[in-house]
Amino acid sequence: MRLFRQKQDFIPLGLLGLAAIISLREYKTSQHFAHLSQFYFQSEVPASGNDGDDEPDEEKRILGTQQRSLVVACGDTLSSMLKDMGISLQDIDAITRALSKHYNVKNLQIGQSIDVVWESGEDASKLTRLETVDSAGNAIKLEATESGYTTSVCKRMLVAQLKSVSGIVTTNFAIAAQQNGIPNAVAHEAVRALTPLINVGRLKSNAAFEIVFEEKLDANTKKLVGKRQLKYAAVSVDGKLHKVYSFGNRYYSESGHSLKTEFLIVPIRSRSVRISSRFGMRLHPIFRVMKKHCGVDYEARYGTDVCAAASGVVVSACSYGGYGLYVRIRHANGFETAYGHLSAILVRKGDCVNQGDRIGRVGSSGHATGPHLHHEVIRHQIHVDPQKYLSIGSGKLTGHDFERFKQYKDEIDRTLKEDNAHTLSGDISV
Ligand SMILES: [Zn+2]
Numbered sequence: 001m002r003l004f005r006q007k008q009d010f011i012p013l014g015l016l017g018l019a020a021i022i023s024l025r026e027y028k029t030s031q032h033f034a035h036l037s038q039f040y041f042q043s044e045v046p047a048s049g050n051d052g053d054d055e056p057d058e059e060k061r062i063l064g065t066q067q068r069s070l071v072v073a074c075g076d077t078l079s080s081m082l083k084d085m086g087i088s089l090q091d092i093d094a095i096t097r098a099l100s101k102h103y104n105v106k107n108l109q110i111g112q113s114i115d116v117v118w119e120s121g122e123d124a125s126k127l128t129r130l131e132t133v134d135s136a137g138n139a140i141k142l143e144a145t146e147s148g149y150t151t152s153v154c155k156r157m158l159v160a161q162l163k164s165v166s167g168i169v170t171t172n173f174a175i176a177a178q179q180n181g182i183p184n185a186v187a188h189e190a191v192r193a194l195t196p197l198i199n200v201g202r203l204k205s206n207a208a209f210e211i212v213f214e215e216k217l218d219a220n221t222k223k224l225v226g227k228r229q230l231k232y233a234a235v236s237v238d239g240k241l242h243k244v245y246s247f248g249n250r251y252y253s254e255s256g257h258s259l260k261t262e263f264l265i266v267p268i269r270s271r272s273v274r275i276s277s278r279f280g281m282r283l284h285p286i287f288r289v290m291k292k293h294c295g296v297d298y299e300a301r302y303g304t305d306v307c308a309a310a311s312g313v314v315v316s317a318c319s320y321g322g323y324g325l326y327v328r329i330r331h332a333n334g335f336e337t338a339y340g341h342l343s344a345i346l347v348r349k350g351d352c353v354n355q356g357d358r359i360g361r362v363g364s365s366g367h368a369t370g371p372h373l374h375h376e377v378i379r380h381q382i383h384v385d386p387q388k389y390l391s392i393g394s395g396k397l398t399g400h401d402f403e404r405f406k407q408y409k410d411e412i413d414r415t416l417k418e419d420n421a422h423t424l425s426g427d428i429s430v
Contacts, residue, residue, distance in 0.1 A: 065128075066120050072112045078105040085118055086125035095127060095142065098149035103132075103140045137218060137225040157219035162231060162412070164419040166210040169203045176209070183228050186213045190233040193251045195332045197242040197259070198235055198352045199313040208236045212412050232412045245412060247397075247405050251332070256397035256405050259311065259332060264389045265355060267339060267375055268298045268362070269305035276372055279385040285369050294383040295338070295376035302343060302371040304362040308353040309337045309375070309386075317345050323374065324366025327359050337386075340374035341366050 070081055078099075082092045096105055117129040130142040139154040167180035177187035190211055191200045203209075212232035216225045234243040244251045244259060251259040266273055277285075277297035284291045312331035316338075320326035323340035327347060330336050343363025353359060364371045377386040397405050 063120050063122065065117065066125075067117045068115075070114045070116060072108050072110055072114065074110055076108070076110075078108060078114075081114070082127065085116070085127070086120060087118070087127055088124045091124075091127065094148055095130070098151050099130075099140065099142055102138075102151050102153040103134060107134065109135060133218070133223075133225055135226050137216065156225070158216045158225055159219050160214055160216050162212055162214050162415045164210065164212045164415050166208065166416075166419075168205075169207045169209065170205050173200050173203050173207075173209065177211075182211055183213070186211060186228050186230050189230040192332060193230060193233050193244045193246065193259075194235060194242060195313065195330070197244065197311055197354070198237065199350060200235065202350055203235065203237065210234045210416060212415055232416075245405070245409055247408055252397065252405065254409070256402050258396070264309040264337070264377065264386065265307075266298070266390065267307050267309045267337070268300050268373055269307055269358070270300050274299045275387075279383075279387065286367050295340075295374050296386045298362075298373040298375060300362040300371065300373060302362060302364070304373075305358050306339050306342060306360045306362060306373055308355055308357045308359050309377070310335065311354045312337075312352075314347045314349055314351040314353060314359070317347050317349050317351075319365070322367040324368065325360065325363065326366075329353060329359070334380040336378040338374075338376040338378065340376075341368040341372060343371070 066085075072081070078096065079092050082095065083089070087095075099105055112132060115129075115131045116127065118125050118127045126144065127142075128144045132140050133156070134140060137156040137158045139156055140151065141154070142149055142151045165180050165182050167176050169176045170179075173191065174187065177190070178184075182190075190209075194200050210232070211230070211234075214229045214231050217223065218225050229246070231246050232244070234241060236242075243254050245254070246252075253259060275296055276299040277293055279293060279296055281290055282293045283289070306327075308329055310329075310331045312329040312335075314327060315330045315336070316326060316328035318326060320340070323338075325342035325345050326338065326340050327342065327345055328336060328338045339360060341362075341364055342360040343365060344361040345359070346361070347353060347357075347359045362371050362373050368374075375386055377384050377389055396402075
């Protein structure tokens, strides 16, 4: 994507997310973004009747000293950006080699800002200065000298601060998040974090939410460094409060229970659970051929309760070929679980279920020789052995870890109290 032609003005930060995910061609063809493309990408948009692929730019190069803040978009490399400025390939090579002492140019991040100063000539341009800040907040500086380029690095002091935002859903959560100024990446992460508890995509209007995220600023310039991190998300629906705290690399409920999906429980509510067929190749009991068994069969009496192996959202609840009556649940972190041969389904598509909730009853619908539960675990679209993901512990923080979690939670709660006149209330969901 060529976003940084000489003729263009500085591109507002707000558009970068769009720029990163939508190709310029899509801008041109999309009615919805037509006004944006004409305004921000004037030099790229042909007047009419042209797909914009084949017409060379006839604009004239502006000569003399130029200065600009470039922002890395999807598909950009340092080389491509310098090339767009008119820097020769030989110089690009020298610049990349000089930078490599302090910085790997392959580590450029989408949205990263690069300040450049260059001399624009008739035939080629010459870079005189380049400054950027890496993901760790270090300032990288490159300057042209008579013999080539020199680079230096300045370790920066970072200040972390927590920010809280609360709001009410009117149309849907995505729009409400945007209207309340929650950065896109934080809003996406909040949806992901809350998925084990509630289907955020289907939140009704008037649902209240709170988000706390952390951002790191350069101590001197007060500019944002790196990505914003979600620390806490809560939604209150029908008087029920769903809260998640990010701690370490996981999300926890207020009581310190991990919401990580790896902690699956055996989905049968019965005193004695017996596995009648394991995951892997087996002689199919009905078709008498060797076939991979994509799940685990639990032997159980007809009508025994079947429960959700982890919290999530029901994505199927129907009759499904050889599976008979079938329920499938989507969980966090790319996990899904499925339950087949049921005699009754107790949930509907779109329902949010907590770990251990009743979702159906054991039966022998579909291709089954007798009453049993066929249980599958799917991770990133691939069937995996459910037994490898059974809960080893409860996933609850204990001892010193729990003390640290409590301190962390108190800090989040203090931020919420300071920033909001009143915080969300309701029964805690977990
Ligand atoms: Zn089976």
